[in-house]
Amino acid sequence: MNHGNGSDWEALRRAMVEEQIRKRGIRSPRVLEALARVPRHLFVPEDLIEHAYEDRALGIGERQTISQPYMVAAMTDYLELQGAERVLEIGAGSGYQAAVLAELAREVVTIEKNGSLAESARARLAALGYHNIRVEIGDGTLGWPESAPFDAILVAAAAPSIPPPLVAQLAEGGRLVIPVGQNDQQMLMRIRKLGNEISEEKLFPCQFVPLRGAYGWPDLRE
Ligand code: SAH
Numbered sequence: 268m269n270h271g272n273g274s275d276w277e278a279l280r281r282a283m284v285e286e287q288i289r290k291r292g293i294r295s296p297r298v299l300e301a302l303a304r305v306p307r308h309l310f311v312p313e314d315l316i317e318h319a320y321e322d323r324a325l326g327i328g329e330r331q332t333i334s335q336p337y338m339v340a341a342m343t344d345y346l347e348l349q350g351a352e353r354v355l356e357i358g359a360g361s362g363y364q365a366a367v368l369a370e371l372a373r374e375v376v377t378i379e380k381n382g383s384l385a386e387s388a389r390a391r392l393a394a395l396g397y398h399n400i401r402v403e404i405g406d407g408t409l410g411w412p413e414s415a416p417f418d419a420i421l422v423a424a425a426a427p428s429i430p431p432p433l434v435a436q437l438a439e440g441g442r443l444v445i446p447v448g449q450n451d452q453q454m455l456m457r458i459r460k461l462g463n464e465i466s467e468e469k470l471f472p473c474q475f476v477p478l479r480g481a482y483g484w485p486d487l488r489e
Contacts, residue, residue, distance in 0.1 A: 276308050279320040283307075287322050288340045298344045301370035302336065310363040310391065329381050331476055333361045334423060338473065340367075345444045345457050345470060346419040348372045353414070355436070357407030357478070358423035362388030365400050368421065375400045376414050378407035380479060408482035410436040417441060425453045425475040430482030434458060434465060446475045 284303045293299065308319035310333060315325050324332040334342075342364075348354070348371040356365050359379035365388070369375045379385035382404050389402040403411060407422070408430040415436035422433070422445035433443055437460040446453040455470040479486040 276306065276320075280307065283320040283322075283336055287337050291337060293337075293340050293344050295344055297348070297371055298340055301343070301367050302340050304370055305363065305366045306395070307333075307336065307363060309395065310361040310366070327361045327384070329384055331360050331381065331384060333363050334475070339364050341470075342421055342423075342444050342455070343367055343371065345455075346421060346442050348419060352418035353416075353438075355411060355414070355417040355420045355433075356423060357421070357433075359388045359402050360384060360423060362392045362400070362402065364421065364423055365402070366392060366395065366397055368419075369397050369400045372419070373399065376403060376411050376417075377401070378403045378405050378411060380404070380406060406480035406483075408432065408478060408480040412436065420444070422446065422478065423475065424478035424483070425450070426478045426483055428482070429456070429458060432482065434460065444470075446473050450477065 280303055284299055288302060289299055308316050311319045311325050318325055324335045327333050352372040354368050354372045354375045356377040359365055359377040365375050365377040385402050385404045392400050410432040416438035417436055418438050418441050420433050420443040425446045437443055441460050443458040445456055447456050448454050453473055453475060455473045457468045457470055459466045477484045
């Protein structure tokens with residue numbers, strides 16, 4: 268493969284969108300276009316670049332992963348973004364999911380607990396020209412109160428239960444998409460805030476790295 272040729276990557280990306288995402292039932296043109304635009308190969312470690320458009324999660328260092336393309340697309344789709352939203356992501360990792368969200372919403376705040384991942388995500392997103400994303404370092408299970416409320420919240424790591432601060436920081440009509448459950452398998456959930464009512468939907472089983480922090484799993488290294 269010729270890494271210098273941008274059209275090779277674009278062809279791989281189009282195939283990814285068609286085979287892994289559209290054929291599996293995600294039909295929103297806006298979501299498909301966002302996935303076709305974001306250069307995923309620039310978000311993975313250089314030694315894995317050849318695998319960037321494969322149908323799987325990849326290691327990004329610090330024992331963390333960039334999610335499988337289909338998972339990024341499905342979670343994004345469930346947020347129902349129209350373009351004017353303020354979005355919160357927990358678990359910036361490589362910054363890839365944040366870039367996809369930034370293609371579809373007005374503003375994205377993404378929180379990353381790991382300082383070195385946060386720094387590289389910040390540098391990468393700035394180099395790619397994403398001016399509507401802010402990468403913050405902290406415990407995302409607490410949300411980001413000073414920027415709340417959010418129209419949509421996406422949690423990219425597995426929580427033992429739904430962190431109350433995230434529900435509290437949802438705007439009226441807001442959606443929260445989050446994997447909830449034990450280490451080996453979780454259920455992807457969507458929470459919706461409508462007036463005083465909170466609705467909960469089970470979407471599908473999934474597997475994520477653990478969410479650590481005050482409303483996450485304890486960090487065994489601490
Ligand atoms: N969305 C990322 C993948 C995230 S992997 C991408 O597109 O590449 C999950 C990330 O959540 C890891 O980087 C991990 O460090 C982070 N994380 C775990 N617990 C967290 C917390 N409480 N607050 C913020 N980030 C957290």
